[in-house]
Amino acid sequence: MFIDTHCHLTDDYCRGVDSNAIIARAADAGVGMIICPTADPNDIPAALNLANTHSNIYCTVGIHPEYAPMDVDTHLTDAVLNNPRVVGVGEIGLDYHQRDDNRDQQIKMFEQQLEIAKRHNLPVAIHTRDAEEDTAAILNGDVGGVMHCFTSSWDLAKKMLDRGFFFSASGILTFKNAPDLRETFAKIPTDRIVIETDAPYCAPVPYRGQTCEPAMVIETARMLAQIKNIPLDELETILMDNVQRLYPKIVI
Numbered sequence: 001m002f003i004d005t006h007c008h009l010t011d012d013y014c015r016g017v018d019s020n021a022i023i024a025r026a027a028d029a030g031v032g033m034i035i036c037p038t039a040d041p042n043d044i045p046a047a048l049n050l051a052n053t054h055s056n057i058y059c060t061v062g063i064h065p066e067y068a069p070m071d072v073d074t075h076l077t078d079a080v081l082n083n084p085r086v087v088g089v090g091e092i093g094l095d096y097h098q099r100d101d102n103r104d105q106q107i108k109m110f111e112q113q114l115e116i117a118k119r120h121n122l123p124v125a126i127h128t129r130d131a132e133e134d135t136a137a138i139l140n141g142d143v144g145g146v147m148h149c150f151t152s153s154w155d156l157a158k159k160m161l162d163r164g165f166f167f168s169a170s171g172i173l174t175f176k177n178a179p180d181l182r183e184t185f186a187k188i189p190t191d192r193i194v195i196e197t198d199a200p201y202c203a204p205v206p207y208r209g210q211t212c213e214p215a216m217v218i219e220t221a222r223m224l225a226q227i228k229n230i231p232l233d234e235l236e237t238i239l240m241d242n243v244q245r246l247y248p249k250i251v252i
Contacts, residue, residue: 001032002221002236003243003252004214005168006091006125006148006196009036009050009057010043022213023054029215030236032056033243033252037091037125037148039064041075051085058250060088060125062113065095069105072112081120087247089117090125091148094138097130110138118143123246126165132156139163146246149198154184161192166246168196171204171212174223186227190235194242195220 004026009019026034036047036059047059061080063070080086092113094106117124124145128135132152141163149170150157157167167188172178185193195217197203203212204219225235244252 001240002030002195002218003033003035003240004031004197004199004217005035005146005194005243005246006037006170007034007199007214008039008201009034009199010038010040010046011200019050022215023057026214026217027056029218031214031217033058033250034214035060035087035247035250038062039066039091041067041070044075044080048080048083048085052083058085058087058247060090061086062090062092062125063109064091064127065093065106065110066098068102068109070109072109072116076113076116078120081116081122084249086122087249088123088125088145089113089120090145091127092124093127094131094135095127095129100130103134107134107138114138114143117145122249125168128152128156136160139165146194149196149202150184151178151181154187157184157188161188166192166194166242168194169220169224170196170198171202171208171216171220173220173227174204175208176205182223182227185224190228190230190238191242193224194239194246195224 033056038047041063051057051059125148144164146166148168150167197212197217199212203210225232
């Protein structure tokens, strides 16, 4: 099976929609497991509920930089982090694209969440946009995880490879205007790659422009198999192993 390692099932596009239908369409496409991250801290209860009621859904919990400043400890409690369905802390990180006038607040919240991840021995799912230098400086190697929806430079990729990180390919990998990204993923070792939709965003070709959902992650897998010049079924096995190493609490 394929695993969508980052799908926002608690986002607005799922509200009022039958999430069971989304999950069923994913299964029909060969996507047998989904990891649901949080960005808005108010979505954490909904993510936990999904993970606790579906055996093939796990979640990561975190606060996206767009919500800085935020009282992290109020939302990322020991009770939440110790839930067996919570496999990581994310998505967390820095985003200077949307706004950069609160850099210090973003950095403080990012560092607080990294400390929580370390205390609970959990991997992190990192969001970074227009913030490579600060991201690399903060992720100094004492915590592991995945660079979610990775579209940054090969220079950052090299640094994070040396620090043990995985890299998640999204539907952006299939875009016609993404040759540099495909070249970067060609260089990243296959055993350090996972795939995601980042649904409802980044729908891959041939679905570009539509609302993305986990069933579509198979198109990213097809592109990655082409880049790596390996059969799709072989890549499927590799990706499952990679997810298990990235998120050890998952039972596949």
